[in-house]
Amino acid sequence: MKLNIELRTSPHLRKTHSVDTIMRNVVYALLPIATFAVYQFGISALALLLTVVASCLLTEALFNYLGGRPNTINDYSAVITGILLALTLPPGFPLWMSAVAGFIAIGLGKSLFGGLGYNLFNPALVGRAFVQAAFPVAVTTWPPAYAANRFVEFIPTTLTLPFTEPVDITGWSQQVAVDAFSGATPLALQKFEGVTTPVMELFTGMSAGSSGETSALLILLCGTYLVARRMMDWRIPVGILASAGLTAWLLHLSSPETHPGPLFMLFSGGLMLGAVFMASDMVASPVTPLGIWLYATLIGVVTIIIRLYGGLTEGVMYAILLGNAMAPLIENMTQPRAYGHARRRSRS
Amino acid sequence: MAALHEDETMGLLQRLNHASFSHGIHPAEHKEGTRDKAIRRLPFAPRLFVPLSQHIGAPAVPIVRVGQEVVRGEPIARADGFVSVPLHAPATGRIEAITLMPTATGNRAPAIVLHVYQADNQVVGFGNEVDLARLDRAALIEAIQQSGMVGLGGGAFPTHAKLRVPEGSVIDTLLVNGCECEPYLTTDHRVMLEQTHALLEGIRIVMRACGAGRAIIGIEDNKPDALEVVRQAIPSDSPIEARAVKTKYPQGAEKILLKTLLGREVPSGGHIFQVGASMVNVGTAAAIGQLIPRGEGLIERVITVAGPGIEKPGNYLVPLGTPTDFLLEQLGFNGSEAEVIMGGPMMGKSLPSLEVPVIKGTSGLVVMNEAFLNQPVRKSYPCIKCGECVNACPMHLNPKELGLLAAKREYALMAERFNLNDCFECGCCSFVCPSAIPLVQQFRIAKTYNREHAA
Ligand code: SF4
Ligand code: SF4
Numbered sequence A: 001m002k003l004n005i006e007l008r009t010s011p012h013l014r015k016t017h018s019v020d021t022i023m024r025n026v027v028y029a030l031l032p033i034a035t036f037a038v039y040q041f042g043i044s045a046l047a048l049l050l051t052v053v054a055s056c057l058l059t060e061a062l063f064n065y066l067g068g069r070p071n072t073i074n075d076y077s078a079v080i081t082g083i084l085l086a087l088t089l090p091p092g093f094p095l096w097m098s099a100v101a102g103f104i105a106i107g108l109g110k111s112l113f114g115g116l117g118y119n120l121f122n123p124a125l126v127g128r129a130f131v132q133a134a135f136p137v138a139v140t141t142w143p144p145a146y147a148a149n150r151f152v153e154f155i156p157t158t159l160t161l162p163f164t165e166p167v168d169i170t171g172w173s174q175q176v177a178v179d180a181f182s183g184a185t186p187l188a189l190q191k192f193e194g195v196t197t198p199v200m201e202l203f204t205g206m207s208a209g210s211s212g213e214t215s216a217l218l219i220l221l222c223g224t225y226l227v228a229r230r231m232m233d234w235r236i237p238v239g240i241l242a243s244a245g246l247t248a249w250l251l252h253l254s255s256p257e258t259h260p261g262p263l264f265m266l267f268s269g270g271l272m273l274g275a276v277f278m279a280s281d282m283v284a285s286p287v288t289p290l291g292i293w294l295y296a297t298l299i300g301v302v303t304i305i306i307r308l309y310g311g312l313t314e315g316v317m318y319a320i321l322l323g324n325a326m327a328p329l330i331e332n333m334t335q336p337r338a339y340g341h342a343r344r345r346s347r348s
Numbered sequence B: 001m002a003a004l005h006e007d008e009t010m011g012l013l014q015r016l017n018h019a020s021f022s023h024g025i026h027p028a029e030h031k032e033g034t035r036d037k038a039i040r041r042l043p044f045a046p047r048l049f050v051p052l053s054q055h056i057g058a059p060a061v062p063i064v065r066v067g068q069e070v071v072r073g074e075p076i077a078r079a080d081g082f083v084s085v086p087l088h089a090p091a092t093g094r095i096e097a098i099t100l101m102p103t104a105t106g107n108r109a110p111a112i113v114l115h116v117y118q119a120d121n122q123v124v125g126f127g128n129e130v131d132l133a134r135l136d137r138a139a140l141i142e143a144i145q146q147s148g149m150v151g152l153g154g155g156a157f158p159t160h161a162k163l164r165v166p167e168g169s170v171i172d173t174l175l176v177n178g179c180e181c182e183p184y185l186t187t188d189h190r191v192m193l194e195q196t197h198a199l200l201e202g203i204r205i206v207m208r209a210c211g212a213g214r215a216i217i218g219i220e221d222n223k224p225d226a227l228e229v230v231r232q233a234i235p236s237d238s239p240i241e242a243r244a245v246k247t248k249y250p251q252g253a254e255k256i257l258l259k260t261l262l263g264r265e266v267p268s269g270g271h272i273f274q275v276g277a278s279m280v281n282v283g284t285a286a287a288i289g290q291l292i293p294r295g296e297g298l299i300e301r302v303i304t305v306a307g308p309g310i311e312k313p314g315n316y317l318v319p320l321g322t323p324t325d326f327l328l329e330q331l332g333f334n335g336s337e338a339e340v341i342m343g344g345p346m347m348g349k350s351l352p353s354l355e356v357p358v359i360k361g362t363s364g365l366v367v368m369n370e371a372f373l374n375q376p377v378r379k380s381y382p383c384i385k386c387g388e389c390v391n392a393c394p395m396h397l398n399p400k401e402l403g404l405l406a407a408k409r410e411y412a413l414m415a416e417r418f419n420l421n422d423c424f425e426c427g428c429c430s431f432v433c434p435s436a437i438p439l440v441q442q443f444r445i446a447k448t449y450n451r452e453h454a455a
Helices: A019-041 A043-067 A077-088 A095-109 A123-134 A170-176 A186-193 A199-204 A216-228 A235-254 A262-267 A271-278 A289-309 A316-333 B002-015 B137-146 B159-163 B187-194 B196-210 B224-233 B254-262 B282-291 B324-331 B388-392 B399-407 B411-418 B428-432 B439-454
Strands: B047-051 B075-078 B093-102 B108-116 B173-178 B214-220 B240-245 B277-281 B300-306 B314-319 B337-342 B364-368
Touching: A019 A043, A019 A077, A019 A216, A019 A271, A043 A077, A043 A095, A077 A095, A077 A123, A077 A271, A095 A123, A123 A316, A199 A262, A216 A271, A235 A262, A235 A271, A235 A289, A262 A271, A271 A289, A271 A316, A289 A316, B047 B093, B075 B108, B137 B159, B137 B196, B159 B196, B159 B277, B173 B187, B173 B196, B173 B254, B173 B282, B187 B196, B187 B224, B187 B282, B187 B300, B196 B214, B196 B224, B196 B240, B196 B277, B196 B282, B214 B224, B214 B254, B224 B240, B240 B254, B254 B277, B277 B282, B282 B300, B314 B324, B324 B337, B324 B364, B388 B399, B388 B428, B399 B411, B399 B439, B411 B439, B428 B439
Parallel strands: B173 B214, B173 B277, B214 B240, B300 B364
Antiparallel strands: B047 B108, B093 B108, B300 B314, B337 B364
């Protein structure tokens, strides 16, 4: 019988999920959140998103070129980093600073480690942490949501010339705001002025904040999509939210006047976006079952502690970076008990 | 039809509490093409290639000369020591040569070439009825060895060698493996349906041979008909019991099914008898039930021939030594390019040559065609540490870490710290890896390297 036969190695079958399929679906899951940000904050948010994503892609291409590596921009992972980073920035963040943030995220956070799969930290958070330190004023300037002319007029800070500081927008904000607007996020309001924003507003995204962090509901829905498609490990967001909620609740019981309740804590600031989309970054989180729960708990608890006792209003970013840094150690300590071995098994 | 639907709904509810193991995967089953096809005989190939080593252990030693005429069923090679089995002539004919022939591993190995007398009526001309009741344990084990029996599920370990346990160990339970968790394969399914009585007879013989007081047949719940038929055939006062287990790959791996059915684990590097159990495949048990009472040897087996490249997929009873190309001719393959997998697609080997014959451990041939082969090759990415492999590994290893170490050629560390040697190459990790990293292949290389550098 004349037949060309081919030799392959087992297993001869494979599941169809590939890295680019997963990454593409994460992008799909982020799009509704990005769209909502644009709806809330107008063309400034759109410009911000496009700038950061473009900067991330260009940086990825540049480093690949310099390192003589094949181009990897079509695996979508740089797009994810770009969108996530943009979503954590204030909507009126100067575009030139956004481009810097994207460059740092990919360059320092990913390419220097060796690219996709080798990074120690979530690249978007590396970029975010950098601008927090480099541009402390711009990164805490919050324009109001639903400004009247938001679809035709940029927020004044957006178009700040490169290498200059943005203008002060307090006056502008008060003009365009729908109602009395203090220029502070719910977390800052609560922490420094003792004003608690109603939980429902936080849940649906009716408040000021970073461009993509305001609607907890939307973030949860998008995360659920990924979990349902088995492209995200549900244990990480669930673990973080549970541990953060529990910590907040215990502290709230101890002194209800100064410490807000768990729901406020869960639905405000970047916790939801961080728990669902950032901490779950596969590359920078542990893979062992017990390790995943430890990692998530660590992030949840540290977030609340930073928020309540640190000098910053927001703690989730540093909590996740800390979690990322600890991930290899956590994983090492929590190797599962292999079949047929006596060592105490950690957890299924 | 209505009754069938009712059955299925009930099945769904019952399935929820069927025993299983943690981790594992759910590959597409692809069994619909052959599971309803009754076992059929095929004609004899003009030449049969009977390798001397069809089992784990020492190869058999030929006891025939070139040119000698043999009768179907006649012993043609004897066992070489305890972990070895004899061979019997799969057909009446003349020994043409004893020479090196291709095998599935890619190496050539000695085989007896038998020229088949096509005109002969091919009646089994050997074997003496045995009065089983008079045989004691040792004699039964001896009889099983003389029949040439090995694990027909694919393991090909001499069956009798699993049944004799060292002084001091006791086997309390015999497990009978009717899982057939590999996609495409349906031989065990058909054997359970069509050879139920031989199966039960075989189980009784094996129970006596190993001293087990009870037997549990584990059948995956994608074969409710087989479970039903087997249950019906078991007398009510019998120590034999049939249980449904979840359909999940690799449920049918010995260590895994042991864990599912008894909750016991084979100690790392150890043997199943150390935890008081033994296991045979349903095909093996049915063959024992047929052959031992008649004192005959193993000369043919049921295989599934399936896959997108085959025109007449089905379950066939074929003489051992039948070359693959003869089967493909009989069953039709039209393409010009194929991958022929001996065994199932998860753990089977691609054949390097179509001369490779069906041997005792061959559970099936899965034939892939051009359409399958020309699928775009999945792009390989660096490990993204998604943990899918960790959640899939039935041995609870950390394939991610093993893979990262393999890339750095840290083979010794893989074995010392990450239990490389407990990996039985089931393929779950490679199956799920979104980065298309050839994990199993790397592990195989690492093991070979360690073995060669151990001395
Ligand atoms: S091939 Fe080995 S490492 Fe991979 S899943 Fe199977 S037992 Fe685990
Ligand atoms: S499945 Fe592949 S990519 Fe995911 S952790 Fe395992 S080896 Fe890495």
